[in-house]
Amino acid sequence: MTDFDPVIGLEVHAELLTRSKMFCGCAVVDSTAAEPNSSVCEICSGMPGSLPVINQRAVEYALRVALALNCSIAETSVFARKNYFYPDLPKGFQITQYEFPLATDGWIEIDDPSAPVSSKRVRIRRVHLEEDTGKLVHRERHSLVDYNRSGVPLLEIVSEPDLGSADQARLYSLSLRSLLRYLEVNSGDLEKGVMRFEANVSLRPAGSVELGTRTEIKNLNSFRALSRSIEYEIDRQATLLRSGKPVAQDTLGWNEEQQITVSQRSKEEAHDYRYFPEPDLPPLHIDETWVEQIRADLPELPAVKRARFMSEYGLNAYAAGVLTAERSTAAFYEAAIESSQGTSPVKIANWLSGDLFGLLNEAGVEIDQSKVTSEALAGLVALVETGQISAASGKAVLDVLFAEGGSPESVVEKEGLAQVQDQAAIRLIVEQVLSNNPDQVSEYLAGKPALSEWFVGQIMRETRGKADPARVRTELDAALLALNDQEQSQSGR
Ligand code: ADP
Ligand code: MG
Ligand code: ZN
Numbered sequence: 001m002t003d004f005d006p007v008i009g010l011e012v013h014a015e016l017l018t019r020s021k022m023f024c025g026c027a028v029v030d031s032t033a034a035e036p037n038s039s040v041c042e043i044c045s046g047m048p049g050s051l052p053v054i055n056q057r058a059v060e061y062a063l064r065v066a067l068a069l070n071c072s073i074a075e076t077s078v079f080a081r082k083n084y085f086y087p088d089l090p091k092g093f094q095i096t097q098y099e100f101p102l103a104t105d106g107w108i109e110i111d112d113p114s115a116p117v118s119s120k121r122v123r124i125r126r127v128h129l130e131e132d133t134g135k136l137v138h139r140e141r142h143s144l145v146d147y148n149r150s151g152v153p154l155l156e157i158v159s160e161p162d163l164g165s166a167d168q169a170r171l172y173s174l175s176l177r178s179l180l181r182y183l184e185v186n187s188g189d190l191e192k193g194v195m196r197f198e199a200n201v202s203l204r205p206a207g208s209v210e211l212g213t214r215t216e217i218k219n220l221n222s223f224r225a226l227s228r229s230i231e232y233e234i235d236r237q238a239t240l241l242r243s244g245k246p247v248a249q250d251t252l253g254w255n256e257e258q259q260i261t262v263s264q265r266s267k268e269e270a271h272d273y274r275y276f277p278e279p280d281l282p283p284l285h286i287d288e289t290w291v292e293q294i295r296a297d298l299p300e301l302p303a304v305k306r307a308r309f310m311s312e313y314g315l316n317a318y319a320a321g322v323l324t325a326e327r328s329t330a331a332f333y334e335a336a337i338e339s340s341q342g343t344s345p346v347k348i349a350n351w352l353s354g355d356l357f358g359l360l361n362e363a364g365v366e367i368d369q370s371k372v373t374s375e376a377l378a379g380l381v382a383l384v385e386t387g388q389i390s391a392a393s394g395k396a397v398l399d400v401l402f403a404e405g406g407s408p409e410s411v412v413e414k415e416g417l418a419q420v421q422d423q424a425a426i427r428l429i430v431e432q433v434l435s436n437n438p439d440q441v442s443e444y445l446a447g448k449p450a451l452s453e454w455f456v457g458q459i460m461r462e463t464r465g466k467a468d469p470a471r472v473r474t475e476l477d478a479a480l481l482a483l484n485d486q487e488q489s490q491s492g493r
Contacts, residue, residue, distance in 0.1 A: 003205070003206055003238075003242070004203040004204065004205060004206060004237075004238050004241060005164065005203065005204055005205075005206050005207070005208075006164060006165060006166075006201065006202075006203055006230075006234045007161045007163075007164070007201070007202045007203070007204060007211060007212065007214075008161065008163040008164070008165075008166075008168070008169050008199060008200065008201050008202075008230060009125075009158070009159050009160060009161035009162070009163065009199075009200045009214075010158075010159045010163065010169060010172060010173065010197055010198065010199055010200070011156060011157070011158050011159075011197070011198040011200070012156070012157045012158075012159075012173060012176055012195065012196070012197055012198075013132075013154055013155070013156055013195070013196045013197075013198075014065075014154070014155045014157065014176075014180055014185075014186045014194065014195050015028075015132060015152050015153065015154055015155075015186060015193075015194040015195075016058050016061045016062065016152075016153040016154070016155055016185050016186065017061070017184070017185055017186055017187060018055055018057045018058050018061065018153050019057070020055060020057075021039075021044055021055065021131070021151040021152055021153065022052075022054075022055050022058055022095070022129070022130075022131040022132075022151050022152065022153040022154070023043055023044070023052030023053055023054065023055065023095065023131060023151055023281075024041050024043035024044050024052065024053070024151055025041070026039045026040060026041050026043075026044055026151065027039050028152050028153075029148050030192065031135060031146065031148045031149040031152075031192070031193070032192045032193070034148055036137075036144070036146035036148065037146055037147050037148060038148060039148045040147045040148065040150065043151065044131075044147060044150045044151030045090050045147050045150065046089075046090035046091030046092070051280050052095065052278075052280055052281055054079075054281060054284065055153060058129060058153035059102075059129065059284065059286075060294060061153070061155075061183070061185040062102055062103075062127065062128075062129050062153075062155050063102070063103075063286070063290075063291060063294050064183045064185060064294055064298065065127060065155060065157070065179070065180065065183060065185060066102060066103035066106065066127045067291070067294060067295050067298060068179055068182075068183055068298060068301055069103075069106035069107070069108055069124045069127060069157070069179075070106040070107050070108070070124075071103035071104060071105060071106030071124060071126075071127055072103060072104055072105050072106075073102065073103050073286055073291050074100060074101065074102060074103060074104070074286065075285065075286060075288075076100065076283050076284065076285055076286075077097055077100045077101055077102045077128070077283070077284045077286070078097065078098075078099065078100040078277050078278075078283050078284070079095050079096070079097055079129075079277070079278040079281045079284065080095070080096060080097060080098040080099065080275045080276060080277050080278055081093040081094070081095060081096075081275065081276055081277075081278050082094045082095075082096050082098070082273045082275055083273055083274045083275075084271055084273060086133070087134075087136060087143070087145050088133045088134035088135060088136050088145055088147075088150070089133050089134070089150075090134070090147065090150065094130060094131060094133065095130060095131050095278050095281070096128065096129075096130035096131070096156075097128035097129055097130065098128075098275045099275070100283075101126045101127065101128035102127060102128050102129055102284070102286075103126065103127040103128070104125065104126045104127075105123075105124070105125075106123070106124035106127065107121050107122060107123050107124055108121070108122055108124060108172070108175055108176065108179070108303075109121055109122075109175075109303045110122055110168070110171045110172050110175045111171070111175070111303065111306065111317070111321055119303070120168065121162075122159055122160070122162045122163060122172050123159065123160035123162050124157060124158070124159055124160070125158045125159060125160050126156075126157075126158045127155065127156070127157050127158075128155075128156050129153065129154070129155060129156075130154045130155075130156060131150070131151045131152065131153065131154060132149050132150065132151065132152040132153075132154045133149065133150060134146055134147040134148070134149055134150040135148070135149050155185075155186075157176065159172065161200065161202070161211060161214075165230075166226075166227040166228075166230035166231045166234065167227065169199060169226060169227065169230055170223050170226060170227045173195075173197055173223060173226060174223065174325075175302070175303075176195075177190075177195060178302045178325050178326070179301065179302060180195070181326065181327065182299055182301060182302055182327050183298070183299070190221060190222055190223070191221075191222075193221060196219060196220065196221055197220040197221075197226050198216060198217065198218050198219070198220065199216070199217045199220060199226060199229065199230050199233075200214045200215070200216045200217075201214060201215055201216075201217065201230055201233045201234060201237065202214035202215070202237070202247070203234065203237045203238060203241060203247070212237075212247065213246065213247045213248070213249050214247075214249065215233060215237070215247065215248075215249065215250045215251070215252050215261070216250075216251050216252065217229045217230070217233060217252045217253070217254055217261055218251060218252065218253055218264065219253060219254070220254055225254055225256065228254075228259060229252075229254040229261055232259065232260060232261055233252070233261050236261065250263050250264075250265075251263070251264045251265050252264060299327070302324050302325065305324040305330055306320045306321055306324040307320075309323060309324055309330075309333075313337070313345035313346065313349070314345065314346055315345070315346060315349055319346075319349050319350075319353060322353045322357075323349060323352070323353060326367070328366070328367050328368050329352075329367055332352070332367050332368075332374050333348065333349065333352055333374075335374035335375070336348050336352065336374040336375070336377050336378040336381075337378070338374075339374060339375045339378045339379075340378035340381070340382060341382070343378060343381050343382045343385055344385065347381050347384075347385055348377065348378060348381050351377060351380070351381050351394075351398075352377060355395060355398055356370070356372060356377060356398065356402075359372075359398070359399070359402045363402075370402070371401065371402060371403070371404065371405035372398065372401045372402050372405070373405075376401050376405075376406070376407055376408055377398075379407060379408045379409065380394060380397055380398060380401065380408040381394075383397075383408055383409070383412065387419060387468045387470060387471075388412070388418060388419060389412055389417050389418060389419055390419055390465060390466070390468075390469070392465065393412070393417040393419070393465075393466075396415070396417065397411045397412060397415070397417060400415065417466070418466070419466050419467060419468045423471060423475070426459075426463075426467055426468075426471050426472055426475050427475050427479075429459055429462050429463060429467070430455075430459055430472070430475045430476050430479050431479060432462070433455060433458045433459050433462060434455070434479055434480075434483070437455075437458070440454065440455070441483065444480065445483060445484055445487055452476060452477070452480065455476055455480075456469070456472055456473060456476060459472050459476065460472065
């Protein structure tokens, strides 16, 4: 589209992996698995007279994220009541941060793996803490409410309208997910609803700097829904604008079955949440030394690790992105390099991100649970690279390691996969194949050099693929050269 540029800003909600809830001592449980209403008390069910207490660990996790997002931390932030009525909100208000959020003005680099070093910086407007709501479960003729999720610490991360396409929005949310998992504050299990997205979408004439009227798509629970709904909304708004009609500011939902956005409420019916400071909680003062301690304890973050993998191990941007998306994968890779004694890190990366990832995905196994240890992978790659086994045998060995564990050397020995390296043995087979195929030899000598590939094939077949192809070629070339010399001297030249 050249006539209009899309403008997108995202609001991301992420549950924090604390042990207890935001303002009470109830355990945070897996709300897709636990017995409904099994982790609820008078505070998170909103009984009159109950008093909230701020969960320090939740604040710490929020600070981790805010610092990793390069935000400024507010010395004092304030919790506020956002008033509205809904059955999943027993208090009739949600405690959130409004005028004075925990952190503001940050940024994150997002990488587009299809374009080498094209890091794009997306500005973060604010990061604040709030509490999650309960959950409605709709049965045939009635709805049930489960308050296990009510009061679970929730982080809201709001971007500036810096994203220019559905794909950038997807990359941004993938980068955030990766970051939250690196920081160990969120599991990233979107199918359990621990990360949810809202997309604000508008169009403006190409090249213009003024923002157009936006619509907001609520409750997006997957990366697919996120990008599909944004694409749909861009098309819908473009069609309106091209025919001279305005876009109405609107709150939309995403209809998964029909793959369309649907209006939920218009600007006229917009909520008035009547925010006011939460009278039952003091302002939140953040101690500077605590912040510095959290900053110092941050792990190496995905973007930094990715750049280091490129410069230190010679990986291309794509491979480095794949190997650093998860902290566990990156750790496995570096452990393999550590134990490899000089095998090319690029080769190890290829075996890891190609063959081993393939097996892990197929079996639905996480790398930490893999029976293939980093040491075994490094050993396997070394066996292939030094020609002790063929690449094809290497894959067979990996299959066995994946199913049974153990060391690559023992698998090679047990399965008899070692390549014939013995020069004399190879020479013998070469001579045999040449003397068994006199017609092809004459043709070759008469000027058909391409036949040498055919001879290699015959020799490999003779050794059932176990000869080192490089040695086969050396021996074959020598033997053919000798035959050529012989013939020339016979013909008297
Ligand atoms: P709220 O949605 O609660 O009213 P804001 O007005 O601050 O909050 O906007 C929330 C999100 O909408 C932010 O991510 C912001 O970047 C994005 N946004 C604001 N205006 C536009 C616009 N014209 N087009 C696209 N996104 C926008
Ligand atoms: Mg909004
Ligand atoms: Zn509780």
